Amino acid sequence: MTNDKTAVYLMPGMAANPSIFNGIKLDDTLFEVHRLQWFQPEQGISFEDYAKKMCQQIKASKPVLLGVSFGGMLVQEMARHIATKKVIVVSSVKSAKELPKRMIFAKYTKVHKLLPTGLINNVELLAKYAFGETVTKRLALYEMYLSIRDKYYIDWSIDNIVNWKEKEKLPNLIHIHGEKDAVFPIKKIENCIRVRNGTHTMIIHRAKWFNEHLPSILLE
Numbered sequence: 532m533t534n535d536k537t538a539v540y541l542m543p544g545m546a547a548n549p550s551i552f553n554g555i556k557l558d559d560t561l562f563e564v565h566r567l568q569w570f571q572p573e574q575g576i577s578f579e580d581y582a583k584k585m586c587q588q589i590k591a592s593k594p595v596l597l598g599v600s601f602g603g604m605l606v607q608e609m610a611r612h613i614a615t616k617k618v619i620v621v622s623s624v625k626s627a628k629e630l631p632k633r634m635i636f637a638k639y640t641k642v643h644k645l646l647p648t649g650l651i652n653n654v655e656l657l658a659k660y661a662f663g664e665t666v667t668k669r670l671a672l673y674e675m676y677l678s679i680r681d682k683y684y685i686d687w688s689i690d691n692i693v694n695w696k697e698k699e700k701l702p703n704l705i706h707i708h709g710e711k712d713a714v715f716p717i718k719k720i721e722n723c724i725r726v727r728n729g730t731h732t733m734i735i736h737r738a739k740w741f742n743e744h745l746p747s748i749l750l751e
Contacts, residue, residue, distance in 0.1 A: 543602050545601035555734070570584070571684055596619070
């Protein structure tokens with residue numbers, strides 16, 4: 532890789548594959564873009580150890596890590612093990628106190644363990660978990676984006692989201708958040724770049740906003 536390009540690694544959200552980034556177009560004379568994807572967690576693996584294994588896929592020195600939703604939590608964890616130029620989280624949270632009340636409730640009651648994750652081949656249900664949206668009108672689209680259907684992976688992901696224990700905030704962290712995010716409501720989010728009318732899936736549906744604003748955010 533040429534030294535004058537900024538290496539950017541993109542991490543999708545829970546159950547999603549890298550096709551969610553198809554609308555993001557970055558100038559290839561300035562950026563070298565790499566797409567990460569979820570691998571099947573080993574039985575009992577901790578979130579920290581999963582992040583360390585994901586770091587093995589980072590070949591560039593001091594890259595920018597960009598993660599969406601649960602992927603935003605993962606890139607924060609990864610950045611504790613490798614040097615980064617910048618960490619950007621989209622439609623995600625920076626601390627446990629930014630989680631919505633229903634997730635905090637789940638942490639203490641374990642109610643999330645009762646979710647019917649065995650039905651994850653039902654794309655409507657999976658989209659509700661992953662995107663917080665009812666998607667009956669766009670099922671074909673979401674079937675393309677949500678390709679990870681393994682029950683253990685979904686259970687592991689939900690458990691790590693509701694039990695996430697962030698450490699100290701990263702100094703080079705930038706948070707981009709939609710004002711209409713139904714999964715992580717913006718009223719609990721602190722210090723973020725707000726995207727007007729942005730939803731939890733704005734990385735897909737508001738790609739134009741990212742194409743206009745992301746280059747300067749990456750380079751500043």
